[in-house]
Amino acid sequence: MLNVLTAKQMRAIDRWAIEEMEIPGIVLMENAGTTIVRRLAEIIPYLSSKKIIIFCGIGNNGGDGFVMARHLAKLEANVTVLLAGLMTELKGDAKTSALSAKNLGIPIQELNTKNINKFDHKLSHSDIIVDALLGTGLSRPATGLMETAINKINQYEKFTVSIDINSGIDTDSGMLIGPHVFSDLTFALDSMKKSHLLHPAASAMKKVELLDIGLPNYIEQNIQVHLLEEIDIKSIFHSRQQDTHKGNFGHVLVLAGSTGKGGAAGLTSLGALRAGCGLCTLALPETCQKAFELHPMEVMTVPLPETQSGTLSIKAKEPILKLLEGKSVVAMGPGLTTEPETVKLIGEILPFIKCPLILDADAINALEKHVDWLDDIKSVVLTPHPKEMSRLTGLSTQEIQKNRISAAIEFAQKKSVILLLKGAPSLIATPDGNVYINPTGNPGMATGGSGDVLTGIIAGLVAQNISPKNASMAGAYIHGYSGDIFSENETQTSLIAGDLLRNLPNALKQVLP
Helix, strand or coil: CEEEEEEEHHHHHHHHHCCCCCCCCCHHHHHHHHHHHHHHHCCCCHHHHHHEEECCCHHHHHHHHHHHHHHHHHHHCEEEEEEECCCCCCCCCHHHHHHHHHCCCCEEEECCCCCCCHHHHHHHHCCEEECCCCCHHCCCCCHHHHHEEEEEEEECCCCEEECCCCCCCCCCCCCCCCCCEEEEEEECCCEHHHHCCCCCCHHHHHHEECCCCCCCCCCCCCCCCCCCCCHHHHHCEEEECCCCCCHHHCCCEEECCCCCCCCHHHHHHHHHHHHCCCCEEEEHHHHHHHHHHCCCCCEEEECCCCCCCCHHHHHHHHHHHHCCCCCCEEECCCCCCCCCHHHHHHHHHHHHCCCCCEHHHHHCCCCCCCCCHHCCCCCEECCCHHHHHHHHHCCHHHHHHHHHHHHHHHHHHHHHHHHECCCCCEEEEEECCCCCEEECHHHHCCCCHHHHHHHHHHHHHCCCCCCCCHHHHHHHHHHHHHHHHHHHHHCCCCCCCCHHHHHHHHHHHHHCC
């Protein structure tokens, strides 16, 4: 998996490389600029024939831009540098790189708010614009000349490349704090940063590509945020032995459904089976159970006592306790409702569940006034969406969305649970203070039943003796990947939860040994 760094952590690594490993800063700057140009030459046909404008700031991000200008000129591309400031303001390695470019005869124009419009004709006839204005150091909205330059980059809607992170975007928060560059391609240097992955900031970047610029491996003990990769998910799974039977792959008990919401129960159960568990028993209100006698045929069903409104009754407690015997994992919540008697039932059975437990939807909503119920559960995964997370924490949905990573980590640590905060992107937080960002999935998955399928997938993986942490990471990954497969072959707009189930085998095929 990839470490995801803050701006402060990245500065510390740069400083370590320069001071401790004695790699001159100018070498790192040269590596960055040359690596970007080399990659652009690979992905943009006839790069040498392009008209390229590079907007440079007076800091090291601008220094990377000057290095790019030299190497693009070496390819005989038509390059012009627009410097947002004065050459006399440049210092250190950025100044060295700028003077090298100037000495090679590369046109460098000093910008100010009065003359910037003089370059409209050149910008309108350019092919590529490079954003090397600000980089990762920004912590407040861009103003003045920088704001004007950012708006000018966006104005012409040319193919835009940002170095490290789009100018105007705060590196760490994932929020849009002011005017910012919209890029077609952002090159993350050495490491991913939070705002490459967290929305709405990530929405300003059509594509992010990570580049190795030659920094040595740095062992940092305090990195909490990680980006999952396919290789991480592959390592979770093991080949099945030839002499196995259904009992080897676990038995999932699903407690879900109510009148009008039986579909949620079915999606969860099928998600568990599609994920590879050996057996799945769905326990649901008796009137709902009648509809499940023949479909889905692969799911065993048990009718439970119900309330007058068709939800699970407190009388279901004893039958459920009997059903817990011999189960590998329990998935609870989809379609249960928050009818008071059903909530009371949840509270009374939770202490008796000794196997791993996956809580979703209404099982999470039931905790709104009873979060202490989690204190007596040893192995639990919660899969809230932001509104459900709001009920768990007492924070507003807006606060959750602005601080997704910290909110997830804080709750997971406080309650010693695995917390999968759904959204774009989904996050898996663990009690040790780490959080894992899932890279798969798309907006088409914002549809009813999608989360029910995810709950079933995680339960199905846990049933196969995969740890709740690994099952949550793998479940989120293959769930999102199923949606991506459908999106690529069909369209995001028409995606429904059943499509996730149908594409799950292909998603699993990608990661299974």
